[in-house]
Amino acid sequence: MTPGSDSLPAPAPAGAGRQRRGLRGLAVQYLIVLAVILTLNFLLPRALPGGPLGALGGEDVGELTAEQRAQILAEYGLDQPIGVQFATYLRDLARGDLGTSFINGASVRSLIAEALPWTLLLVGTALVCTALIGLVLGAWAGSRRARGGGTPVVVGVLVLDAMPSFWLGMMLIVVFAVNLGWFPTFGAQPIGTDATGLAAIPGILHHLSLPALTLVLVGLGQIVLVVRSSMVSVLGSDYLEHARARGFSERRLLFGHALRNAALPVYTILLIELGFLVGGALVVETVFAYPGLGRLTFSAVQSQDYPVMQGTFLVLSLSVLLANLVADLTYPLIDPRVRTGAGAT
Amino acid sequence: MSRLSGAVRRLGPLGWVGLALIGVAVAVAVAGPLLAPFSGTERVGPPFQRPNSVNWLGTDDVGRDLWSQLLLGARPSVVVGFSVAIIAITIGATVGAYAAVSGRRTDAALMRSADVVLTLPFLPVVVIAAAFLGPGMGVRVLVISLLTWAGTARIVRVSVLSAMQRPHVEVALAAGASRRWLLARHSSFIVGPLLVPLFVRAAAAAIVLDASLNFLGLGDPTQPSWGTMLYWANVRGAFLTDAWQWWAMPPGLALLMVTAGLALVGIAVEEQINPALAATR
Numbered sequence: 001m002t003p004g005s006d007s008l009p010a011p012a013p014a015g016a017g018r019q020r021r022g023l024r025g026l027a028v029q030y031l032i033v034l035a036v037i038l039t040l041n042f043l044l045p046r047a048l049p050g051g052p053l054g055a056l057g058g059e060d061v062g063e064l065t066a067e068q069r070a071q072i073l074a075e076y077g078l079d080q081p082i083g084v085q086f087a088t089y090l091r092d093l094a095r096g097d098l099g100t101s102f103i104n105g106a107s108v109r110s111l112i113a114e115a116l117p118w119t120l121l122l123v124g125t126a127l128v129c130t131a132l133i134g135l136v137l138g139a140w141a142g143s144r145r146a147r148g149g150g151t152p153v154v155v156g157v158l159v160l161d162a163m164p165s166f167w168l169g170m171m172l173i174v175v176f177a178v179n180l181g182w183f184p185t186f187g188a189q190p191i192g193t194d195a196t197g198l199a200a201i202p203g204i205l206h207h208l209s210l211p212a213l214t215l216v217l218v219g220l221g222q223i224v225l226v227v228r229s230s231m232v233s234v235l236g237s238d239y240l241e242h243a244r245a246r247g248f249s250e251r252r253l254l255f256g257h258a259l260r261n262a263a264l265p266v267y268t269i270l271l272i273e274l275g276f277l278v279g280g281a282l283v284v285e286t287v288f289a290y291p292g293l294g295r296l297t298f299s300a301v302q303s304q305d306y307p308v309m310q311g312t313f314l315v316l317s318l319s320v321l322l323a324n325l326v327a328d329l330t331y332p333l334i335d336p337r338v339r340t341g342a343g344a345t
Numbered sequence: 346m347s348r349l350s351g352a353v354r355r356l357g358p359l360g361w362v363g364l365a366l367i368g369v370a371v372a373v374a375v376a377g378p379l380l381a382p383f384s385g386t387e388r389v390g391p392p393f394q395r396p397n398s399v400n401w402l403g404t405d406d407v408g409r410d411l412w413s414q415l416l417l418g419a420r421p422s423v424v425v426g427f428s429v430a431i432i433a434i435t436i437g438a439t440v441g442a443y444a445a446v447s448g449r450r451t452d453a454a455l456m457r458s459a460d461v462v463l464t465l466p467f468l469p470v471v472v473i474a475a476a477f478l479g480p481g482m483g484v485r486v487l488v489i490s491l492l493t494w495a496g497t498a499r500i501v502r503v504s505v506l507s508a509m510q511r512p513h514v515e516v517a518l519a520a521g522a523s524r525r526w527l528l529a530r531h532s533s534f535i536v537g538p539l540l541v542p543l544f545v546r547a548a549a550a551a552i553v554l555d556a557s558l559n560f561l562g563l564g565d566p567t568q569p570s571w572g573t574m575l576y577w578a579n580v581r582g583a584f585l586t587d588a589w590q591w592w593a594m595p596p597g598l599a600l601l602m603v604t605a606g607l608a609l610v611g612i613a614v615e616e617q618i619n620p621a622l623a624a625t626r
Contacts, residue, residue, distance in 0.1 A: 279468030
């Protein structure tokens with residue numbers, strides 16, 4: 001980044017670059033995505049090679065007589081025209097009915113309700129830590145780059161970014177849990193614990209550490225790079241030169257001006273990162289046997305428990321959608337340039 | 346294209362390291378079946394063996410040779426990564442460039458569809474598609490490509506738009522040249538330098554995504570791959586014992602090597618060709 005490149009717009013989420021379209025365009029876009037997700041969720045089980053019957057599990061489909069087949073189809077309403085099926089599907093969704101699990105007959109909704117808080121805890125913690133550490137590291141690397149340094153941080157962060165999260169998780173378990181014994185290897189709480197409320201917190205935090213650390217390390221890369229580049233561009237900008245000429249101390253410049261402006265894209269990156277974190281949590285929870293949505297999805301995939309799979313897919317997708325929507329809606333509040341349309345692509 | 350070759354010449358140590366890493370991966374992917382002592386899918390010894398003179402990395406829970414799996418696993422990753430990158434860039438660059446030189450409505454429609462794709466949550470969509478559509482490599486390549494093209498389209502569009510605003514292009518436009526004709530003549534100059542960064546980004550993302558799919562057990566069980574090795578390592582708790590050293594670490598390191606290599610090359614080239622990418626990073 002060369003000095004004076006403050007004319008380049010900061011990275012913005014999918015919506016902010018087209019603020020002229022306004023809220024209506026944004027709403028249309030998100031509704032379309034929602035429709036795509038719902039349709040995917042509806043169609044895919046019916047795309048199975050064995051037909052929708054394959055998705056029902058249970059009987060060996062090939063052994064059913066034609067009569068039994070017709071009976072099952074009628075029972076699940078699968079003999080209705082597809083339009084009617086879709087309408088039923090939407091109606092059930094609106095009522096919050098996500099079906100029942102093949103494996104243990106529990107309602108999908110209750111399974112998800114049990115798992116969701118753990119995922120939220122994991123993802124939330126990881127997000128906050130990533131933001132804080134990323135800001136500090138990125139700012140440091142940015143201020144060093146002007147003097148030609150900071151490369152080790154960038155390379156280090158890049159390596160972390162390139163690492164597959166599930167492998168990193170496994171390695172962390174090996175080092176910190178199995179060999180050093182500092183942390184537990186699986187679960188969200190110590191086994192057989194009766195602790196509830198405040199007393200349960202230390203156990204929970206203990207079990208949370210390694211999974212959260214994995215997510216943080218993997219997500220750090222993006223944040224550090226963004227903060228660093230925006231830091232560099234701010235530090236080289238004219239108004240900062242001016243402030244420097246007026247005699248402000250380097251430290252005041254760094255924290256008072258540079259950091260605040262550099263933090264701008266971090267906000268959106270964070271919210272977008274939330275989407276990736278949710279996906280990343282899927283894999284990390286699997287490694288750590290952490291009882292969140294990700295783990296639920298994994299065991300559903302393994303046992304071919306399609307209702308649960310569809311339920312978790314829906315919830316995961318909707319959360320990512322929500323995060324992106326919040327990012328798009330709130331970004332103009334933070335970046336005045338977007339509001340006034342200046343410097344946009 | 347001279348800008349591109351100039352950038353390659355100034356690759357710098359990071360870039361060369363990256364290139365070397367990628368080179369090793371590609372070489373192993375190509376020569377895998379020749380180098381691997383066993384097939385990786387059949388039982389060749391007692392399970393859970395430590396590394397020895399026959400099985401250099403020991404055996405897995407069924408007794409399959411891990412070293413062969415490691416070597417043979419290069420091919421699916423490299424093939425998927427490169428295929429996705431090629432497909433995604435072809436679609437994305439075409440859409441992005443076309444949108445940039447078309448009228449407002451076409452541009453808006455194309456970009457809106459790109460935004461829709463970008464807003465979809467990657468991993469859940471890929472997981473559910475793979476879960477229902479089956480474990481074949483073609484399915485994975487298709488699904489990942491359909492999600493990756495959108496990012497490329499946006500970047501290419503920005504690049505073409507800014508190129509269209511350059512003085513000499515404005516002169517040509519004023520003289521009556523159509524934007525599409527200009528694009529056709531100059532597209533390699535405009536899009537060329539972007540190709541390398543776009544390619545490495547798409548390939549790296551695809552490789553990790555594909556490995557994640559395999560790790561979740563959605564991959565092809567008949568084909569050894571790094572993600573699948575880690576799947577079994579996880580399911581059989583290899584990292585709770587010594588076995589992590591020869592079962593869990595090598596495939597992860599292999600994945601890391603390829604993605605880090607791609608990322609390094611991307612960074613090295615990006616440093617030279619800056620503006621459009623830096624703006625959208």
